[in-house]
Amino acid sequence: MDKYEVSLTGAQWRKSTKSGNNGGCVEFAQVGAFVAIRDSRNPEREPLIFDANEWDCFLDGAGKGEFPVPTA
Template sequence: MDKYRVDLADAEWRKSTKSSANGGCVEFAQVGGYVAIRDSQNPDREPLIFDANEWDCFLDGAGKGEFPVPTA
């Protein structure tokens, strides 16, 4: 399966435990060996799709603080 052709029709979306109470939520679904990420306030927008290696690298970088929260 190509990550650009992942069928998300039956995806079971779950909210991140780190989502904020103000509605700024991130949802994820595991589909066919891939992880899909979307904004819960815009579920019809195309999600980001990660393969296993990309997901591991993303989690590693996030855990190390490589993605600082943007300031307004």
């Protein structure tokens, strides 16, 4: 199965421990060998789905500060 065939039916979404009280939360769910992430304010929107290698690369880049905070 590839990430485009993942069913999120029954996924158990959890909020990031880094989420604040301002409603801007990221939620994630482990779905088999994949990780899905979504915006908790818009749960009906399609989430991003990562395979194991993509998730590891994302976490590595985030830890190194490769994703700067956008400015308005």
